[in-house]
Amino acid sequence: MSKFTYPVITIMMTLLILSACSKNQADEPKPVVPEKPGTKVSYAEVLQPLLQAKCAGCHAPGNRASTAWSFNGYTSVTGNADRIKQAVLVSKTMPIGGTLSATELQSIKDWFDQGMLQ
Ligand code: HEC
Structure with missing residues (x-):
């Protein structure tokens, strides 16, 4: 195995874990009020x-x-x-x-x- 194998695996695992986390965040309920600055609020x-x-x-x-x-x-x-x-x-x-x-x-x-x- 090349000396790069372990770093590469580590990076891939990290990316996998990160993408799993961001997926979970997307599943969370959205805030009640999505608002852009300056939007009129009724x-x-x-x-x-x-x-x-x-x-x-x-x-x-x-x-x-x-x-x-x-x-x-x-x-x-x-x-x-x-x-x-x-x-x-x-x-x-x-x-x-x-x-x-x-x-x-x-x-x-x-x-x-x-x-x-x-
Ligand atoms: C878990 C119950 C609860 C929730 C949720 C709640 N309140 Fe209250 N509120 C109370 C109670 C009990 C009082 C009376 C006692 C006090 O003033 O602390 C009160 C009092 C008030 C008063 C009167 C204060 C005064 O000047 O006498 C206002 C205005 C008010 N709440 C607004 C809100 C608003 C706006 C929200 C939502 C963002 C809210 N409350 C959420 C329980 C709640």
């Missing part, structure tokens, strides 16, 4: 599904935190904008027991900054 396309996934479990009408804030459509969000901003973007106390990715946080911030598009 309630219907971005905020509604995001809040539905991350907040409705506790805040939908009748659920355990609906007295603190009842998540029930566009005006339930715009009408409580300051409290939601405070809880999600400033104090980051919400979502309890969950997380928001950097992209999701940016989308929420953009939505407020862009004037809460419907």
Whole structure:
């Protein structure tokens, strides 16, 4: 065997392992909000599904935190904008027991900054 055989095998194994890992990553659930910088963020396309996934479990009408804030459509969000901003973007106390990715946080911030598009 040539003295190059072992390095070559090592490199091939490494590539195999790396490609197996990247395949696994592709199988992971996509973030709720795929967003490019500068994209217009609308309630219907971005905020509604995001809040539905991350907040409705506790805040939908009748659920355990609906007295603190009842998540029930566009005006339930715009009408409580300051409290939601405070809880999600400033104090980051919400979502309890969950997380928001950097992209999701940016989308929420953009939505407020862009004037809460419907
Ligand atoms: C696991 C349950 C749970 C989840 C998930 C959750 N919350 Fe809450 N939320 C609570 C509870 C309980 C309270 C009341 C106690 C408190 O304020 O800490 C609350 C309070 C609030 C309030 C009122 C704060 C105030 O000013 O009185 C807002 C606004 C809020 N949540 C927004 C959100 C948003 C937005 C999300 C999703 C990103 C979210 N919450 C996810 C349980 C939850």
